[in-house]
Every structure is written in C-alpha cells, then in structure tokens.
Amino acid sequence: MxxxxxxxxxxxxxxxxxxxxxxxxxxxxxxxxxxxxxxxxxxxxxxxxxxxxxxxxxxxxxxxxxxxxxxxxxxxxxxxxAPPIDYGFLWPLTGLTPGASAYLDIVPELDTPSTGSSATSTSDGxxxxxxxxxxxxx
Incomplete structure (x- = not known):
C-alpha cells in the first residue's frame, strides 16, 4: 500500500x-x-x-x-x-426468482475450505x- x-x-x-x-x-x-x-x-x-x-x-x-x-x-x-475485498450477492427488493433462490440455497455448499474463503464472502486479500x-x- x-x-x-x-x-x-x-x-x-x-x-x-x-x-x-x-x-x-x-x-x-x-x-x-x-x-x-x-x-x-x-x-x-x-x-x-x-x-x-x-x-x-x-x-x-x-x-x-x-x-x-x-x-x-x-x-x-x-x-x-491491501485490506481484503468481500464479495456478496445483490438482488432486487421485489424478491428473488425461483431459480435465483435455488442458487443461493446451494451457495454455502460451494465454499472453498482450502483457502478459507466463503462463496458468499470471499476475502482472499x-x-x-x-x-x-x-x-x-x-
């Protein structure tokens, strides 16, 4: 920095x-x-x-x-x-489509333990x- x-x-x-x-x-x-x-x-x-x-x-x-x-x-x-950058999801206030909702339901399963980062909040620096x-x- x-x-x-x-x-x-x-x-x-x-x-x-x-x-x-x-x-x-x-x-x-x-x-x-x-x-x-x-x-x-x-x-x-x-x-x-x-x-x-x-x-x-x-x-x-x-x-x-x-x-x-x-x-x-x-x-x-x-x-x-540098400080890490976190990632997340953005969706409309009107709600999620069934497909988007299903995707978000499986995101925690996509976690990458080898780096310690999370699919919903990646802070790999x-x-x-x-x-x-x-x-x-x-």
Missing part, C-alpha cells in the same frame, strides 16, 4: 457511495501516513478504466478484474498488503491496481 503514495488514485464519485466505503477502497493516506493523491472521481467503472488507460492514475480493484478487464494499455499489479502499460511496477 505504501507504493500508492507515488501514484494518483482514479476514484469513484463520492456522492454515489458512502464515505466509509470510499475510505476503505480509496484511502487518502498509506498505512505509514504518506498522502495518496486523489485523481478524477468517476461515475462508473467504465470511466475509471478510461482514465487508467490514459495514464491519469491507478485504481485499486479485485485481482479477479484482470480476467474481465484486460486491456493492452493496462497491467494489474498485486497489492499484497487479492487486490490489484491497474497501471498504464508504460508505468513501471515496483
């Missing part, structure tokens, strides 16, 4: 998410207290990717994002000392910051 002090974070617009969420995912200081520059605040993930691809800055993401958002102009650099390809990883 200390290397984030040498970058600019491309973030999300804080009016769209709670302060505690912003503080957790887009810290303003490193663990040792060094300031982390905050770059453009974006309305959506697609805008974050555009700014990172343009070399404006970096953005912390779940390491699994590299499987879905690979781009020739970006690389993913693991942040081994894997995070990465997409870096423009012309950047150098430390």
């Amino acid at each position: 200390e290397e984030l002090a040498d970058t600019t974070l491309v973030t999300l617009a804080s009016e769209h998410v709670p302060d505690y969420w912003m503080d957790y995912h887009y810290p303003r200081r490193t663990p040792s207290g060094r300031p982390i520059s905050q770059g453009p605040a974006n309305r959506c993930w697609a805008e974050v990717l555009v700014h990172v691809g343009m070399g404006v800055g970096v953005s912390p993401v779940a390491l699994r994002a590299k499987d879905f958002y690979s781009h020739p102009g970006m690389m993913f650099v693991p942040l081994h000392d 894997s995070r990465a910051a997409p870096m423009p390809a012309n950047s150098t990883a430390k």
